Amino acid sequence: MSGQVRPITLVGTPVLHQPCRTVENFDAALAELADDMFASMYAAEGVGLAANQIGSSFPGALLRER
Template sequence: MAILPIVEYPAEVLEKPCERVTQFDSSLNKLLNSMYDTMLEADGVGLAAPQIGISKRIAIVDIGDKNGRIDFINPTIIESNGEQTGPEGCLSFPDLFGEVKRSDSIKVRAQNRRGKTFVLEAEGFLARAIQHEIDHLDGILFTTKVIRYYEEGELEG
């Protein structure tokens, strides 16, 4: 598939709520596959459609765990519990990292690439990644939630 250019801040598309997906067809499948390849190429764990300039409620997450790649179409968080604070970065903000507070566990309702509705429960890092990508679909950037920014080299072990 194609590696797509990643849109960087301050592109307007990053701060606008996205439109619902209503067509589940081969062009959506191609887009999802290209988004996944783009995310891997950029060494990311998630990618939302606005990050490639498309204002649609589409996101992909793959944190490298047993869940593997998860495609989210029209996702909504229907339940959230607890609290976690940890480091986040964003492919649309190269070399910028900050500490962000999020829910520790979530339940998400979304559709898959065929339009079938599913519910997923996630906690820890997976919950963090999903919340970050859903924020993108709502036009919310992680920089609006940063408690403190990390200095260069602070995250390196």
Template sequence: MTIRPLVILPDPLLRKPCDPVAVVDDEVRALADDMLDTMYDAPGIGLAACQIGVMRRVVVLDVAREEDEPAPMVLVNPQIVWSSEETSVYQEGCLSIPDFFEDVERPAAVRVTFLDRNGEPREIEADGLLSTCIQHEIDHLNGVLFIDHISKLKRDRVTRKFAKAAKEAQRQSDDA
């Protein structure tokens, strides 16, 4: 198990849709284990494979509270098959957009089908934080970021900030 480097905005990988996983094998399980290690180290509550540069439809998450036992979940090829008309608002952040948080409105509940880490088909219904986290991570698999759900003004501001930081980091790297 390895902690992998995170892909940070404005990296174009974050805007590309991920490819479906054909079979859940030892390679996919090892990827999920690395993703969990990376997520816990960050620390975060969810991570999509594209956030570590792997363009496959794999998500890991754990919304257990700090005082509770960890409850890691692995979702391979997750798909939302139903979402509630009722909405909820949570303050979201993203490991690929560090230190930026904003309220996002999403469906309050979803039903999701996926393959588990053994390749078995599963279906869960989620609400609350779990619902928000699942939707956020599935968005990643589709090349969508949580900032796409906020006002254009705020989105443009944060995008410019990260583009400027990336240019500065590249300039410093070139000078070294």
């Protein structure tokens, strides 16, 4: 898996309280975000992650089974 580990956003950070942007197309930037989300979630040993938790205003979340 590729993707860069991004820091997890802390409670109180504005991006956590703002509406997400509308997605028109699943393009290369969104695919890269998904890769970064997986890398960040696995690095944090998490079971789920929303895009805004790594500072993105795109809607999206992922989960994994344990």
